[in-house]
Amino acid sequence: MSLAPLDAATLYGLMGAILVGLGLHGVVILSGFLRRLLAFNLLGGGVFILFGVIARRGAGAGFSGDPVPQALVITGIVVAFCATALAITLIEWLAEDDGDDASGGGS
Amino acid sequence: MIALVLDGGIALLTIGIAAWTIRAADDFAAVVGFVAYGLILTLAWTRLGAYDVALTEAAIGGGATGVILMRAGARVKPAPVARPSKRARILVGALSAAVAAGLSAIVLLPPQPAPSLALEVRQHLASTGLGNPIGGVLMAYRAADTFLETVVVLLALFGVWSLGRDAHWGGRAGPAPRPGEGGALPLFARVLVPAGIVIGIYIVWVGADAPGGKFQGATILAAMAILAGMAGRYPPGRSSLSASALPAFRSPAPSSPIRPASRSR
Amino acid sequence: MSVLLGLFSAVSIVAGIVFFVAGTVGLLRFPDALTRLHALTKADNLGLGLIVLGLLPYSGSLGAALKLVVIWALVQFAGATVAQMIGALAAGEHPPFRGRRRR
Numbered sequence A: 001m002s003l004a005p006l007d008a009a010t011l012y013g014l015m016g017a018i019l020v021g022l023g024l025h026g027v028v029i030l031s032g033f034l035r036r037l038l039a040f041n042l043l044g045g046g047v048f049i050l051f052g053v054i055a056r057r058g059a060g061a062g063f064s065g066d067p068v069p070q071a072l073v074i075t076g077i078v079v080a081f082c083a084t085a086l087a088i089t090l091i092e093w094l095a096e097d098d099g100d101d102a103s104g105g106g107s
Numbered sequence B: 001m002i003a004l005v006l007d008g009g010i011a012l013l014t015i016g017i018a019a020w021t022i023r024a025a026d027d028f029a030a031v032v033g034f035v036a037y038g039l040i041l042t043l044a045w046t047r048l049g050a051y052d053v054a055l056t057e058a059a060i061g062g063g064a065t066g067v068i069l070m071r072a073g074a075r076v077k078p079a080p081v082a083r084p085s086k087r088a089r090i091l092v093g094a095l096s097a098a099v100a101a102g103l104s105a106i107v108l109l110p111p112q113p114a115p116s117l118a119l120e121v122r123q124h125l126a127s128t129g130l131g132n133p134i135g136g137v138l139m140a141y142r143a144a145d146t147f148l149e150t151v152v153v154l155l156a157l158f159g160v161w162s163l164g165r166d167a168h169w170g171g172r173a174g175p176a177p178r179p180g181e182g183g184a185l186p187l188f189a190r191v192l193v194p195a196g197i198v199i200g201i202y203i204v205w206v207g208a209d210a211p212g213g214k215f216q217g218a219t220i221l222a223a224m225a226i227l228a229g230m231a232g233r234y235p236p237g238r239s240s241l242s243a244s245a246l247p248a249f250r251s252p253a254p255s256s257p258i259r260p261a262s263r264s265r
Numbered sequence C: 001m002s003v004l005l006g007l008f009s010a011v012s013i014v015a016g017i018v019f020f021v022a023g024t025v026g027l028l029r030f031p032d033a034l035t036r037l038h039a040l041t042k043a044d045n046l047g048l049g050l051i052v053l054g055l056l057p058y059s060g061s062l063g064a065a066l067k068l069v070v071i072w073a074l075v076q077f078a079g080a081t082v083a084q085m086i087g088a089l090a091a092g093e094h095p096p097f098r099g100r101r102r103r
Helices: A008-029 A033-057 A067-098 B002-022 B027-047 B051-075 B086-108 B118-128 B133-141 B143-163 B184-206 B214-230 C002-029 C033-058 C062-090
Strands: none
Touching: A008 A033, A008 B002, A008 B027, A008 B086, A033 A067, A033 B002, A033 B027, A033 B051, A033 B086, A067 B051, A067 B118, A067 B133, A067 B143, A067 B214, B002 B027, B027 B051, B051 B214, B118 B133, B133 B143, B184 B214, B184 C062, C002 C033, C033 C062
């Protein structure tokens, strides 16, 4: 295996990896469900960027990127939004139970 | 060379915004940081040559998710900050760094030649009748994925309908303008909603041959419905989705940076 | 001719960036919400207009050029509306769009 060339795809790939690490850190460390949900979405954004890098590297046949990973990412973004909406409903429900507080027991 | 500097700048900016969002002081600031993160990510997607994904990220990832998060931030009191122990923070930091390092190794040592299905997509694209390869993948090659994605959206809708508080449905958000009154928001809705509907339908239609598609266009249509509901242009119904999906305009976020004049003077 | 167009585009886009930087400096340095709104809306709208102007020679077709101008108009409209609403809230009027403004 040889080292990847220094181009846009590699730079954004490294960015995606760091975003995944940051998001993971946030999900575990932060207190409060809403902040953890935000960190989870940051993590998701990083994962999608990694897919995008794979798509970019698979460019060919006149396309600027392999269409299949891109389509998977589009599906993923929509599903992530649906999951976020459901999670927010659950957080509000929990908050109502706990008395308008989404502490979730901290970390 | 310049392009590389630009890409490096965008990457650093995204990481900076993500770090700021995690360490933000309050919920409102964190949500604002997240919306900014979504928009900068759109730039990254454009630089990666994925224009359909950039549209989706801007509309759904940045816009729609930011809206519902802001509403949640207004409805839920901020949690008391519980600082975990130093040992826990170091442990989690090491774990996250290890995950990031592993993924970076995968990025830096790619398989040669790069795996790709672009050739197969190109071969059969003509028979699908579409010009946009991503539309071809979503509608033809992996139509089952798209169908199940619609099922997921419906399941989320049922979940929100079933679990949402009754008090959050129906009624209007924000103070009601008296009939016949003007104002910035009703004017905005009067002018923008018709244009927005046309733009949304156009993006759905043009997705067959150029970047666009049904998810992006549908998000624009949903935004127009929300705008119309916010401006009171149509009465919210008993189970009106728009009334409940409205951002927190009825009550300012508890930690909103905008303070009324009486307090700032 | 194309050199002149390139020069015009470069000057226009750089001027637009300068205005954006000025607006951001205003956002960071001004004391309260109303002055920050002023800096943001004025400078950012003009900055975006200059950038769109600089991109027009490279848009490729009349339709694309028109779309760029429509984008600028929409951003102006949205920015003006949001600035009005935030400004009314910050100035202490509740609700912002009910009735005549108190002078």
